[in-house]
Amino acid sequence: MSLDLDLHCTGQQGFQLQLQSSIADQGVTALYGPSGSGKSTLLDCIAGLREPGDGSQISFRGQQWLGHGQAVPVWRRRIGYVFQDARLFPHLTVAGNLDYASQRARGRPALERDRLQALLGIDELLPQKPDTLSAGQQQRVAIGRALCSAPQLLLLDEPLANLDPMASAECLTLLQEIANQVDLPMIYVSHDIEELGQLADDLLLLQKGKLVDSGPMMEMSSRLDTQLAHEEQAAAIVSGHIKAQDTHFGLTEIEVEEQVLYVNLLPQAPGSSRRLRIPARDVSICRERPAQSSILNILPVTIAEITTSGGAQLMLRLALGKQFLLARITRKSAERLQLAPGDRVFAQIKSVALLSEAGDAV
């Protein structure tokens, strides 16, 4: 049971989308790629807002949406779509917009209306017209409206792109909560890998209309052979759970593979799991554990792989138990330390990297 795609689509200026893939029927699947890679085109084809070329096929949970000369129209596909620009109905209030979706829902929405409104924090906005809302509020209403229509698949097209950093962080946290609480497959288009790091379970990498790689998010982010490792903001994602709160120093201890990482105080209770994004540029390597260092997070790791990312720099893949970190260091340092795969070394992680990128608006 999944979303099966076989698409051939010709767009403007000779743009071609050629893609065969199967997308999981659960969790969040991210479509990632530079602009012009065909992410949004792909999403519109799935929604039925755009008709791909002859021979294309789309089926969802065994139901043929497109193929053999037939196409199920958008409004019968039971999808939810969160657009980049909210697209609330200007003639209806916030409550009216939600009602519009509820009245056309075929089936029970995954979240009751009251709970949904409370979760999104839009209770007070109900009597207002969309043009009186901020961009962040509009997007929260749009997310609520999409969920009210009781979709079987939720599509999101760069929903945070038009928001300021504060509103964006808020919305992202909400989407994480929704993804955790609701059993609803989501396809999330973004060009922001940090956003995806926090939300996505699976990742499809697109480039020039082609699928270049795909796999689980955590695994993809720590591989050296994908496009991601070559990007400036390359980062590994590790998961751990909150072990203790150190209120005296304002830090939270997170246990990752039996090691402890210190991050800025997080609001969650001990025991809850967290994903951490650790940028490769913020990880440095020592042969021996530095005895006196201002850096708190020093972890014993094993070098799994070394690749040149071009020029003066090297990329290291470091095994931490079953998870991996990435480190970008200079070729000169690597030679001086005589680093080789299999070596046991220490990874120094600048705390700030964890703090600012853990995604919490603390």
Added chain:
Amino acid sequence: MPLSPAELDVIGLTAALAAVTTVILLVLGTPLAWWLATRRTNMSALVEALVALPLVLPPTVLGFYLLLALAPDSPVGMLWQQLTGTRLAFSFSALVIGSVIYSLPFVVQPLQSAFQSLPAGTRQAAATLGASPWDQFRSVVLPISRRSFITAASLGFAHTVGEFGVILMIGGNIPGETQVLSIALYDRVETLQFAEAHRMAAGLVVFSLALLFFIYRQSGASAWRVRT
């Protein structure tokens, strides 16, 4: 000074003609405007030009061709005779046909503008929420372009009240059947009844001004989107 029965007849006939014409125009003009707003082909450009034609042609040209088309020995005239047993030329029905064609751009163009200025993604959003095309039109397009419908109806009505040339050509001047206000005014002037002519002319000025004032007040200057 109270209105004479003859004057009341004229006003009643004019109002009836304008009302019937406006209803027919809304029914025909809405799908036509929708089609013009959503399709961009040579065919639609031609149709758009045809719709706008009454704006630039002298009404007498239109009236002349209508007179030929509706004459008792024309195909349309003969068909009408067979179906209804009455003559089409110089009848109220002929006036309605002429008015519908003559006022068509005044209804179609505001609606077309409204449909074109509809935010592109709004209908898509409705579709993703499970609204069928008809449902999208009813629940999203109609309410958002409500003001343009009021404008279109008002303009269609006012323009029909104000038409002269076409009616003169195809309606003749039959009191109670085809004698509308503008014709009656012409008739009074011809027969030197200036007092009555004054009242009709002033009445038309006041009515038209009031209606245009109403249109502009409810939707601003953008309501007048008739393009030649």
